[in-house]
Amino acid sequence: MGRPILYSFRRCPYAMRARMPIVRTNIEVELREVVLRDRPEHMMEISPKGTVPVLLLADGTVIEESLEIMQHVLNWTLSEEEQHWVSRNDDEFKFHLDRYKYPNRYENVDELEQRTLASAYLMDLDQRLVREPSFSEPLSDALFPFVRQFANHDREWFDVQPWVNVIEWLAQNLNSEAFKRCMKKHKQWTMGDTVTLFPSP
Numbered sequence: 233m234g235r236p237i238l239y240s241f242r243r244c245p246y247a248m249r250a251r252m253p254i255v256r257t258n259i260e261v262e263l264r265e266v267v268l269r270d271r272p273e274h275m276m277e278i279s280p281k282g283t284v285p286v287l288l289l290a291d292g293t294v295i296e297e298s299l300e301i302m303q304h305v306l307n308w309t310l311s312e313e314e315q316h317w318v319s320r321n322d323d324e325f326k327f328h329l330d331r332y333k334y335p336n337r338y339e340n341v342d343e344l345e346q347r348t349l350a351s352a353y354l355m356d357l358d359q360r361l362v363r364e365p366s367f368s369e370p371l372s373d374a375l376f377p378f379v380r381q382f383a384n385h386d387r388e389w390f391d392v393q394p395w396v397n398v399i400e401w402l403a404q405n406l407n408s409e410a411f412k413r414c415m416k417k418h419k420q421w422t423m424g425d426t427v428t429l430f431p432s433p
């Protein structure tokens with residue numbers, strides 16, 4: 233069987249979510265680093281919606297949703313609770329995160345109001361961590377890249393909020409060896425380049 237191909241973009245939280253289980257399971261893929269304003273023709277052919285990540289399997293199957301890539305790699309079926317948090321992350325939190333980070337891209341958006349709305353999810357996540365101090369590894373990997381993005385927008389403010397469990401959980405993930413491997417830098421892929429294996433040997 234040939235190696236799967238992963239179209240990815242290093243800083244994209246969805247792509248991080250797809251790369252983390254690949255690092256954890258050490259399945260080897262060919263990584264193709266994408267620059268979104270200059271998407272590879274081949275990626276657009278197999279996945280015309282044009283978002284990353286995209287995983288092309290050896291049998292020609294295309295998986296073009298980050299969560300489905302995770303499920304495929306890990307053979308993961310989400311529990312009801314996992315589905316709940318992923319849905320809140322992908323629908324509610326991501327919606328406000330985008331408007332908090334890039335208010336000028338939207339009409340009539342107040343970034344601080346969006347930050348408050350996004351914070352409701354983080355407070356609930358914090359309470360969940362009080363009740364039970366960890367998430368399953370796949371769930372954690374599905375969520376933390378988005379919280380990282382939110383935190384990085386104003387780290388000083390984030391770090392003094394009352395979500396101490398979220399801060400600790402995020403730090404554990406960011407400091408992990410797995411995340412360091414996940415974030416290794418690669419130059420933009422173009423057709424004809426030598427193959428980049430991921431995770432790096």
Ligand SMILES: N[C@@H](CCC(=O)N[C@@H](CS)C(=O)NCC(=O)O)C(=O)O
Pocket residue numbers: 241243244245246247268282283284285296297298299
């Ligand atoms: N639902 C998709 C979303 C992926 C996504 O939106 N990725 C962003 C990069 S972080 C992207 O490709 N944006 C380009 C675009 O929307 O045109 C997934 O889970 O894979």
